[in-house]
Amino acid sequence: MTKKQYMKPGAEKKVLLEHGVRPLKHRVAVYRYLLDNPIHPTADTIYSELKNNMSSISRTTVYNVLNLLCSHNVVQEIAIEKNEMRYDANVTNHIHFKCFECGHVYDLHDVTFPTIAVPSGFRIDAVQINMTGLCPNCS
Amino acid sequence: MTKKQYMKPGAEKKVLLEHGVRPLKHRVAVYRYLLDNPIHPTADTIYSELKNNMSSISRTTVYNVLNLLCSHNVVQEIAIEKNEMRYDANVTNHIHFKCFECGHVYDLHDVTFPTIAVPSGFRIDAVQINMTGLCPNCS
DNA sequence: GTGCTTGCAAATCGTTTGCAATAGC
DNA sequence: GCTATTGCAAACGATTTGCAAGCAC
Numbered sequence: 001m002t003k004k005q006y007m008k009p010g011a012e013k014k015v016l017l018e019h020g021v022r023p024l025k026h027r028v029a030v031y032r033y034l035l036d037n038p039i040h041p042t043a044d045t046i047y048s049e050l051k052n053n054m055s056s057i058s059r060t061t062v063y064n065v066l067n068l069l070c071s072h073n074v075v076q077e078i079a080i081e082k083n084e085m086r087y088d089a090n091v092t093n094h095i096h097f098k099c100f101e102c103g104h105v106y107d108l109h110d111v112t113f114p115t116i117a118v119p120s121g122f123r124i125d126a127v128q129i130n131m132t133g134l135c136p137n138c139s
Numbered sequence: 140m141t142k143k144q145y146m147k148p149g150a151e152k153k154v155l156l157e158h159g160v161r162p163l164k165h166r167v168a169v170y171r172y173l174l175d176n177p178i179h180p181t182a183d184t185i186y187s188e189l190k191n192n193m194s195s196i197s198r199t200t201v202y203n204v205l206n207l208l209c210s211h212n213v214v215q216e217i218a219i220e221k222n223e224m225r226y227d228a229n230v231t232n233h234i235h236f237k238c239f240e241c242g243h244v245y246d247l248h249d250v251t252f253p254t255i256a257v258p259s260g261f262r263i264d265a266v267q268i269n270m271t272g273l274c275p276n277c278s
Numbered sequence: 279g280t281g282c283t284t285g286c287a288a289a290t291c292g293t294t295t296g297c298a299a300t301a302g303c
Numbered sequence: 304g305c306t307a308t309t310g311c312a313a314a315c316g317a318t319t320t321g322c323a324a325g326c327a328c
Binding site: 077079080081082085095097100108110111112114115116117119121122123124125126127128129130131132133134135136139 | 216218219220221224234236239247249250251253254255256258260261262263264265266267268269270271272273274275278
């Protein structure tokens with residue numbers, strides 16, 4: 001369901017540079033966390049997890065970094081529920097599924113992402129497909 | 140783009156009853172507003188508009204009614220951006236498009252809603268397809 | 279009359295902002 | 304040294320909650 005993205009440690013700096021983002025310590029840490037934990041965490045989850053491993057990081061910095069990474073298309077924001085954004089280091093098109101029972105957000109890598117006709121006059125920058133229901137573990 | 144839904148005045152009570160919702164004054168008013176204004180308004184927009192036309196309605200009631208109507212599948216919540224939910228009385232599958240310039244949310248009725256394979260083990264209750272970009276007016 | 283609904287005010291929670299201290303180059 | 308970044312505390316905005324008063328049947 002949730003496929004780990006194997007990117008060599010150190011390689012994330014290259015990705016940031018390629019997207020025009022200076023690879024500062026906290027930025028690399030947030031991005032690395034998202035790469036290693038493709039569980040679509042909230043900003044607060046990222047903050048709590050990094051807080052344990054880093055000498056110091058603030059909630060503000062996590063928000064700053066996430067907004068910066070989003071605006072440079074390094075990560076994507078997922079609006080799948082009320083009141084909180086989730087973040088994903090996988091910016092390729094794939095479908096998300098949220099189980100209303102356990103709250104997990106799954107990547108549906110194996111479901112083909114459909115081709116959707118672009119309506120004339122519109123410029124499409126991003127397409128998100130979000131499903132909700134009951135996951136196998138909760139059925 | 141945004142097609143008006145023609146439902147005879149009075150018919151909305153029948154819909155509410157069919158979904159197991161007692162058609163109280165404020166509930167009918169919120170539902171009628173959503174039917175007449177398929178602009179995917181926020182709860183606050185609905186509140187402000189109804190405030191003008193009704194003797195009295197509170198923000199709390201608007202939220203209560205919206206949550207009730209959602210839980211009975213009379214209307215759907217659209218999570219298409221940070222910080223605010225939008226509401227739609229059209230519960231059939233259709234694609235939403237949000238222009239980042241003007242902020243409008245359009246229904247893309249003319250774009251075929253794709254058939255998406257259901258991954259085994261998952262029970263899918265709802266599918267939302269949300270696009271963002273630039274609309275014809277803002278290009 | 280009983281239970282459901284309303285509506286005010288306060289609380290909550292995710293996120294942003296102002297600003298002074300600090301790090302990067 | 305100059306600029307960009309950090310981090311605290313406070314502000315903000317959407318939504319929910321507690322609870323007393325009012326309405327539906």
